[in-house]
Amino acid sequence: MKGSNLGEFEELVLLTIAALVNDAYSVAVCDELEKHTGRAAKLGVVHAVLNRLEEKGLVKSRMGESTSARGGKRKRYYEVTHTGKVALTKAREVRESLWNIIPGFNLEGSI
Amino acid sequence: MKRFDSQNDRSEAESPKPPRWAQRLIRWYCRPDLLEDLQGDLNEYFARNLKAKGAGRARLIYCLDALKFFRPYTVRKPDFLNLFIHWIMLGSYLKTSRRSLVRNKLFSFINIFGLAVSMSVGLLVIALTTDLCSYDDFQVKKDRTYRVITTYQDRDQPIMNFASTSVKVGKKIRETVAGVEDVTILSNGFSGDAHVGEKVIPLEALWADHSFFRVFTFPLLKGDPSTALREPYSLVLTEKTAQKLFGKADPLGKFVRFDTLNYVVTGVAKDVPKLSHMRFEALISFATTEAKQPRTDSKVYSWDNIWQNYVYIVLPSTSDPASVQATLNKLSRQENAAIKNKKITVALQPLKEAALGRKLENAIGPTIMPIVVWILGGLAFIIILSACFNYTNLSIARSLRRSREVGIRKINGALKSHVLGQFMAESVIIALLALVFSFGLFLFLRTQFLALDSHISDLVSLDLSPKISLYFVVMAIAVGLVAGFFPALFFSRINALQVIKDVSTMKVFRHVSMRKALIVIQYTISLIFIATTLIGYNQYRGFLSFDLGFTTENILNIRLQQNKGNLIKKELAEIPEVREIAQSMMITSLGSIHGTSMKYMNPDDSTMVWLNFVDEHYLPVHNHKLVAGKNFTLRPKKGEEREVIVNEQVLKRFNIANKDPQKALGKMITVDGKKLAIVGVLKDFHYGTMDKKIEPVMFRYSSDEPWGYLNVRISSTDLPATMASIDNAWRRIDRIHPLDAKFYDDQIELAYSQFVVMVKVIGFIAFLSICIASLGLFGMVVFTTETRLKEISIRKVLGASESGLIYLLSKGFLSMLLIATFVALPVTYFFFDQVVLTNFAYHQPIGLSELLAGVMIVMFLAFLLIGSQTLKAARKNPANVLKSE
Numbered sequence: 001m002k003g004s005n006l007g008e009f010e011e012l013v014l015l016t017i018a019a020l021v022n023d024a025y026s027v028a029v030c031d032e033l034e035k036h037t038g039r040a041a042k043l044g045v046v047h048a049v050l051n052r053l054e055e056k057g058l059v060k061s062r063m064g065e066s067t068s069a070r071g072g073k074r075k076r077y078y079e080v081t082h083t084g085k086v087a088l089t090k091a092r093e094v095r096e097s098l099w100n101i102i103p104g105f106n107l108e109g110s111i
Numbered sequence: 112m113k114r115f116d117s118q119n120d121r122s123e124a125e126s127p128k129p130p131r132w133a134q135r136l137i138r139w140y141c142r143p144d145l146l147e148d149l150q151g152d153l154n155e156y157f158a159r160n161l162k163a164k165g166a167g168r169a170r171l172i173y174c175l176d177a178l179k180f181f182r183p184y185t186v187r188k189p190d191f192l193n194l195f196i197h198w199i200m201l202g203s204y205l206k207t208s209r210r211s212l213v214r215n216k217l218f219s220f221i222n223i224f225g226l227a228v229s230m231s232v233g234l235l236v237i238a239l240t241t242d243l244c245s246y247d248d249f250q251v252k253k254d255r256t257y258r259v260i261t262t263y264q265d266r267d268q269p270i271m272n273f274a275s276t277s278v279k280v281g282k283k284i285r286e287t288v289a290g291v292e293d294v295t296i297l298s299n300g301f302s303g304d305a306h307v308g309e310k311v312i313p314l315e316a317l318w319a320d321h322s323f324f325r326v327f328t329f330p331l332l333k334g335d336p337s338t339a340l341r342e343p344y345s346l347v348l349t350e351k352t353a354q355k356l357f358g359k360a361d362p363l364g365k366f367v368r369f370d371t372l373n374y375v376v377t378g379v380a381k382d383v384p385k386l387s388h389m390r391f392e393a394l395i396s397f398a399t400t401e402a403k404q405p406r407t408d409s410k411v412y413s414w415d416n417i418w419q420n421y422v423y424i425v426l427p428s429t430s431d432p433a434s435v436q437a438t439l440n441k442l443s444r445q446e447n448a449a450i451k452n453k454k455i456t457v458a459l460q461p462l463k464e465a466a467l468g469r470k471l472e473n474a475i476g477p478t479i480m481p482i483v484v485w486i487l488g489g490l491a492f493i494i495i496l497s498a499c500f501n502y503t504n505l506s507i508a509r510s511l512r513r514s515r516e517v518g519i520r521k522i523n524g525a526l527k528s529h530v531l532g533q534f535m536a537e538s539v540i541i542a543l544l545a546l547v548f549s550f551g552l553f554l555f556l557r558t559q560f561l562a563l564d565s566h567i568s569d570l571v572s573l574d575l576s577p578k579i580s581l582y583f584v585v586m587a588i589a590v591g592l593v594a595g596f597f598p599a600l601f602f603s604r605i606n607a608l609q610v611i612k613d614v615s616t617m618k619v620f621r622h623v624s625m626r627k628a629l630i631v632i633q634y635t636i637s638l639i640f641i642a643t644t645l646i647g648y649n650q651y652r653g654f655l656s657f658d659l660g661f662t663t664e665n666i667l668n669i670r671l672q673q674n675k676g677n678l679i680k681k682e683l684a685e686i687p688e689v690r691e692i693a694q695s696m697m698i699t700s701l702g703s704i705h706g707t708s709m710k711y712m713n714p715d716d717s718t719m720v721w722l723n724f725v726d727e728h729y730l731p732v733h734n735h736k737l738v739a740g741k742n743f744t745l746r747p748k749k750g751e752e753r754e755v756i757v758n759e760q761v762l763k764r765f766n767i768a769n770k771d772p773q774k775a776l777g778k779m780i781t782v783d784g785k786k787l788a789i790v791g792v793l794k795d796f797h798y799g800t801m802d803k804k805i806e807p808v809m810f811r812y813s814s815d816e817p818w819g820y821l822n823v824r825i826s827s828t829d830l831p832a833t834m835a836s837i838d839n840a841w842r843r844i845d846r847i848h849p850l851d852a853k854f855y856d857d858q859i860e861l862a863y864s865q866f867v868v869m870v871k872v873i874g875f876i877a878f879l880s881i882c883i884a885s886l887g888l889f890g891m892v893v894f895t896t897e898t899r900l901k902e903i904s905i906r907k908v909l910g911a912s913e914s915g916l917i918y919l920l921s922k923g924f925l926s927m928l929l930i931a932t933f934v935a936l937p938v939t940y941f942f943f944d945q946v947v948l949t950n951f952a953y954h955q956p957i958g959l960s961e962l963l964a965g966v967m968i969v970m971f972l973a974f975l976l977i978g979s980q981t982l983k984a985a986r987k988n989p990a991n992v993l994k995s996e
Contacts, residue, residue, distance in 0.1 A: 071150065074151060
């Protein structure tokens with residue numbers, strides 16, 4: 001297993017799963033990401049990341065109920081595990097501690 | 112296209128589906144635990160795209176996604192357990208395969224025999240191709256060696272391509288072209304009698320310059336390769352020639368005399384391997400020609416003397432042939448600017464293409480065109496495919512008997528892939544078994560093939576090597592896989608439960624149309640082959656009996672071999688059976704041509720006219736017909752001729768005296784700078800072979816052509832005795848060279864011998880394909896009648912007549928044969944009419960009888976097969992059949 005550090009996109013996907021609560025499956029994650037980030041999230045990329053997150057133990061998945069939609073194929077729902085939550089929190093803490101040491105940060109100066 | 116798709120889809124009741132192959136692809140590669148939701152995701156996107164972008168785009172995106180998801184994490188791991196099961200089941204497969212082979216002897220025989228026969232042809236083609244591809248492989252620098260070839264165009268004449276080139280090109284390359292490692296210049300045409308002491312042996316040699324052994328790998332057994340060909344009058348012999356001339360003695364440093372000149376032996380080379388595009392008995396240093404002819408002799412070393420010299424160059428491995436070619440192009444342009452009316456361009460040709468490449472004039476050795484290999488390969492492929500069809504057909508037809516076995520296997524846990532593997536393995540085993548037989552056949556076929564024509568045995572040896580054996584086995588396995596694929600697929604799809612419950616519900620006859628189509632294809636191919644053979648043979652007969660415009664009967668052509676014609680004439684004249692003797696430079700109508708340019712009034716208008724030098728007896732001996740004028744009246748010495756006899760085409764070409772033969776007499780034409788008067792006009796005759804149109808021809812007078820022929824008309828009742836006395840007469844004049852005399856008719860036959868080879872090869876293929884198709888048909892008839900035995904018995908009990916039953920059983924097969932006939936005959940006819948025979952200016956019309964004769968033979972065979980089996984079935988006692996159930 002690679003290091004437990006979260007990549008930027010991995011973090012976004014993980015957050016999206018958390019945000020979607022009970023409705024987090026691949027296509028929904030794609031749509032949500034697209035809505036919030038404004039970039040096109042390709043299914044192939046998201047699918048690979050979801051698979052990697054599961055391998056790292058940051059999410060777990062279960063198959064949904066079978067319906068007539070999607071050609072009768074079930075959805076795979078994802079859920080953030082405890083390790084996932086810890087990793088997210090840690091990532092946020094790192095950012096915040098960095099934010100805290102920047103003095104007098106505002107956007108005006110840089111434009 | 113897309114719009115059409117979407118409309119088409121909308122017209123269907125349900126909404127469009129993703130492409131089936133893409134779905135199957137995902138199912139095939141994807142890990143089972145990831146499969147379902149991935150499929151679902153793709154379906155969801157597909158449905159979205161369907162609304163937003165239309166069916167076509169949606170499908171396209173689905174396909175692309177299906178391909179894109181082929182990633183390390185989605186791909187299913189190879190199922191080692193599965194492979195292991197295959198391995199441990201191999202014994203069981205072998206056992207059942209063997210049992211089924213033994214149980215159905217007829218079918219096994221048909222399969223193995225058919226495959227063996229067809230594969231032997233394949234083996235022959237493999238051996239042939241391997242030989243042809245390994246030409247010149249012994250040359251160490253083969254990949255870097257190039258031959259300089261020449262394109263020659265005389266004004267208004269068609270372009271000609273030559274393997275030879277000028278000495279000047281070689282010298283220029285050596286002096287001025289950078290980036291060339293080595294250049295060697297060769298010349299052919301040395302031929303003379305080698306004298307060593309009392310021994311005299313005729314010898315042909317190549318002139319080669321000192322870098323010859325640096326370019327080519329012909330190892331010297333004795334002598335120094337770097338100096339052997341340096342000095343004038345040096346001679347390098349091959350081992351065999353040295354043996355002939357000197358026996359066991361060491362030839363190095365000894366002298367060999369040709370005419371009056373002595374040559375010193377400076378080396379003995381190993382014999383030239385068979386698979387070499389260049390062959391020689393001896394090499395003479397190129398410096399000899401330079402010593403004989405002064406360097407200033409501009410004609411010999413001129414840019415346009417391209418007829419008998421060969422230049423080979425070796426490039427360093429880093430060098431690019433294209434850059435050398437560019438320099439050569441520049442050189443050609445420069446040199447062409449200095450000569451009038453001709454365009455000569457030189458180009459590089461890789462050494463490997465010298466033997467297996469396009470046909471060039473003045474080739475130094477054997478050349479074979481790749482198309483020939485492709486055609487032979489194609490024929491072998493068709494035959495093998497036909498045998499594969501038999502296997503496929505019979506296996507599926509018999510599936511009823513083995514489907515229970517498959518059912519049991521499946522119930523015991525065999526997967527589809529296991530059954531597939533089993534039947535593929537079985538067919539491969541059968542193919543390997545057939546290989547054993549076909550190898551024996553191949554050995555027989557090889558001797559036959561090599562004996563077919565002296566050119567073939569000269570060209571290839573077809574020896575076996577480990578590489579070829581490997582190719583053989585690979586071919587057998589490939590044949591097994593191809594033949595077994597459809598039956599294996601069929602068996603693997605069998606529904607186990609259904610088969611076990613009730614075999615009769617199995618849809619054995621579902622593949623009937625495919626099987627019928629295969630039989631029709633087999634018969635179409637056979638009919639095409641047999642019709643081709645018959646038409647080809649008829650055309651060949653036509654060429655032999657064609658009226659050439661003069662008589663060839665009872666004319667014996669004797670090659671003079673440098674002897675004085677008059678002396679031999681005098682000896683021959685004493686033989687009573689010899690009626691008349693003429694002399695000529697060459698024998699016409701055999702394919703060789705000799706021409707020079709001719710002018711009439713307009714000094715700028717010249718054309719190539721074919722020619723023969725003849726004496727005053729030539730026309731009467733050959734019964735040539737004169738339209739106007741008479742035979743030569745003067746008897747000039749060489750170089751003093753004033754008369755010429757032309758054919759009607761010459762008058763037509765130059766519009767001499769408005770093409771009136773009578774008025775053309777006495778008109779002057781210019782040939783080789785001489786003014787000659789037309790004394791006779793010949794009726795047109797065939798100077799070339801049948802593929803050439805009749806063109807302008809002239810006869811010039813010469814009574815002394817040491818390289819020419821005597822044309823002797825004999826009328827003899829005891830031919831062997833006459834030939835013996837001619838031989839005696841010859842030997843009184845020339846004790847060294849054996850008599851070379853051939854009858855004109857035989858020579859014509861020889862000139863068309865390539866047709867005999869072709870007819871024989873295609874005839875043999877036709878024979879094989881008919882055999883294989885008949886075997887297949889026989890198998891199918893046996894099978895069908897066996898399965899319908901009960902039906903026949905019931906019909907019989909109900910009062911059907913025997914003839915009615917035979918009609919019932921055979922009408923299906925007969926209609927297939929009719930379809931094959933209606934496809935094959937027009938195809939063959941148009942192929943010959945539009946493609947083959949357009950290459951021949953004069954040919955026989957294609958007769959209906961040749962086309963139909965083939966059909967009759969095949970039909971007769973088929974009737975025999977079908978009739979005998981159906982009759983047997985129809986005659987069976989119905990009581991016995993019905994009782995036995």
